[in-house]
Amino acid sequence: MIKTPLRILLVEDNEADVLITRRNLQKLIENPTIEVVEDLSSCKQKLINFIPDLVISDYNLPTCTGLEVMQLVQARSPGLPFIFLTGTVHDEELAANTILAGASGFILKKHMSQLEEKLKPLLNKVVFMMSEKQDVRERLRQNKIAINQIYDYLDNLKADNKEQKENINKIKGTIRDINLWKNGDDSEA
Structure with missing residues (x-):
């Protein structure tokens, strides 16, 4: 279990996926602080006032795409780790392109039963990068x-x-x- 408290911004519109993701993050991180939003405007406000250590975003959202969310995050907080967690992207080329565009990781929702296993190495990398006291x-x-x-x-x-x-x-x-x-x-x- 990760002992370093992490602040996570989850950009997700599906309540069931929010619950599953939150539960898996709580299994991996001792005391995570998780804020959930589902649009660019709310995301921008959380980047201003919440300052997350990590952003996890769905790819298809009601009012925008995950790429737009990632662009906003990169513009406001360059270098902030960003993970896509999505069920609608079945194209391996698109998954590779999101990584090339700056995403730290990409997990398909069809692997939600293995989410804890898939998130663990990505979260360990985030904690390693946060070496400051x-x-x-x-x-x-x-x-x-x-x-x-x-x-x-x-x-x-x-x-x-x-x-x-x-x-x-x-x-x-x-x-x-x-x-x-x-x-x-x-x-x-």
């Missing part, structure tokens, strides 16, 4: 939440004129530069 990870998470909320606020701010728009972009640039300097890269922006 818990308190450092939590401080980074809180800083990232604050930065994401500032970006979200600035994105939603209605700029009435060109000067205001330029000032907003300068503020964003300054925040990005400070974040790059503090972290040595842009993976936390």
Whole structure:
């Protein structure tokens, strides 16, 4: 059993699959925190305020595709592990393409009875990549939440004129530069 507490964002619209996935994750992880959403807007809000360690997403959702979810995740949190868990993709080429597009893993729902076995190596990889101590990870998470909320606020701010728009972009640039300097890269922006 994985002792490291993991924060998991599950993007899934089928309640039965949510229950099965949640149960299997709880078998593998001692105290997981699992948030469930089923659309891009809710996913974006969780990326801003929840800051998951891992995203698991269905491929076909009512209002979007799993690829759109993955693109959103990659744009908001580059390098965040992303696993597809889907029943509608039977094409091996498409599965390979999702991995090439940046997914960390791909599990077909027809293997739900073996989900625990299939998820275990992927989760172990996530934990291995999270080598920072818990308190450092939590401080980074809180800083990232604050930065994401500032970006979200600035994105939603209605700029009435060109000067205001330029000032907003300068503020964003300054925040990005400070974040790059503090972290040595842009993976936390």
